[in-house]
Amino acid sequence: MGLSKVGTQMSRMTGLRSLMEDVASAMATTTGTRWLNLSIGNPAAIPEVTTMWREAAGWAVADSFSDAVAYGASRGAPALVNAIADYFRRHLGWNIGPENIVVGPGSQMLCFAAAALFAGEDGSGARRIGLPAIPDYTGYQGICMVPGGIAGAESGWRVGADRSFHYELDLDATARRTDLGMLLVSSPCNPTGRSLRTDEQDALIAIAERMDIPLFLDHAYGRPFPQIGPTFAPPVLHPHVVNCFSLSKAGMPGERVGFAIGPERYITPMVSFLSNSVLHASGLAQAMAARALSSGALDEVVASAIKPFYAERRTLTEKLLLDAMPADVNWRLHANEGGMFGWLWVDEDWFSDVDLYADLKKRGVFIAPGRSFFSGPLESGTHSTQCFRITLTVDEKDLREGIGRIGEVIGAASPHRVGSRPPLSL
Template structure:
């Protein structure tokens, strides 16, 4: 066997090539690194980032809970634990959802993972790809959706999406229409997956839409994974029309990330035992289990009611106020004569902007803003099939609501200025 010693790339497997390709999520992570590393890191205005806002009340809660975990659970947390999750957290999750939503669940219905992103990745490995009945795929019922979903599957073309029609609404707003008929027509999905409220749009499922997706999953006998990273019961960033439901074909995913703990990578899924058990097995064979000290802190937060208090008194009011501020800033900063719209939002921590002009290109805007020390998330990163220039997906971009107010104000001011300078003479660039 020979080894490459001249700096050339190693021989990668098909999976290696698939997982090494540039994706929207990799681009966002690269931008995060750029904005916090090096001598000029402080000059960047990162409006593309997915971090939640640093709220004093929430940060204080996690400091207290983590201190308590250190004092009470450090010895146990330093040891290997069950792949399903720390028993204390599994019990706390079961008790919480029994009391809040009336769910009859036990430990067999729960799995704790190192972030809901990893749980979705494991689910894609378990329920999509080549199998005894052919190749099945992860189907996103509505795109745009979370850019991290694009890199879930280790099989090329393993993630597909149903394009949603943008419909203008009153004023500067628009909304996507979920095409249930198109979802129902898709051949042989292995699983359905979507976020609600959605990232990047903030759009939440209606009860009728949720019922429609459940009916499709039930007919096909595949799992419907619903990612509640921004929704009910925490962090409840905005209102949720259709609360999570317990159903034989539904797996509900929850996360601590947007509740102020993104770096600790704690998420969990609740669903039927037949869908949860293979995920537990896969965790055993990959990452073993989620970080145990953070699990102890989350368990204490659920049991004590501290998490519910932080949601109602700090998280929800902050993002409601920020959404109103961003609408005001965009209306002030966007140049006159440009046809732009903001997606109507039921929740989430982002603003999704559509510039409905043939000359507008999201990557051109991304690169011009990068020259101005501003990061945004280009729209095409949130679609499974990358749109071409002048198509809808290439006319959109995402900005966060969670950065400091001064950063938000100056960043949006520069966005408006750059769009005003661009006009029809844009030159598309390669992917970031």
């Protein structure tokens, strides 16, 4: 049959996605095992949040069904576009109009469109998608239709006096490049929870400005919603910045609604791209989103349910890890600045993220190996193979049991232990 070059690239499952297949397949085919799946990226099912969205859905079906199920505008339903403009005027004082807004079926699709529009071959050569804060969201690697089209800058880190550590952006590595078509960074970050400081965000904007390329800031976990954890730099209006927002982590991932706000010269081609591919996001989902933004219901559940839930979960997770992880293993947890994950680094030569995955699978637990969130070539025994991600969003009981088994498995694998087995290999 033959796939095109783009086809060969896009028919790959990125690292984490193929693992997710393994998870789904194991969970579907094994009977008698109660799997503890700490690998997932689903937001927590918080009852108040589900209720809020269900009410918004009921309203959309009752009040605007005929409009919602008809073809709509590729920029987004006017009611939602106006609700977004109004919301950001009220919350951040932004003076924006429809020309600055594009709604899409999820912010991943918007990033995919941006990657096609602003990176890839142009008249002068291949322009890459710059990821200035590796490790970062694994899905960014999937949006690139060109082999080798990702240029990641791996972060350094500083360690805390306690069990914490924190990534430090290698801004020079990004600034030195001459082949970038866009920059893309999640803040707060999936998987690490790192949030850009204002000085880092300003430095990235300055780089984008000098290169005359757009900087895409992905606020999927941040402000103004869902505010999962504290953040530093707020979204910013700037001639070289496109801000991406998502309702997924505010409890509606399956409905696929995200939007981008930025300069018209970047937004307009994104609208055209949608109009040539997916047309627009679901009309009912857009009506639900407009309702939740305008009525204040989204802000209410963010303040009353989402923020407290994740703050409590984070505190619990830190306590559980301190209890469960072996004291004689040099492990660290990334500082908490948002995101719904725990990002652990086991700074030991013998440790391998994929071995941990395999060992934990035998114990009925799934975690996400860290290597999928790095972009460069991997070398075993280095940082990019020594990290893993756990979700904070499963049932508390599963979280307790899962972290307990993680501690046991890492303890058993550690050569510090008398009688432990030799180092694992993939």
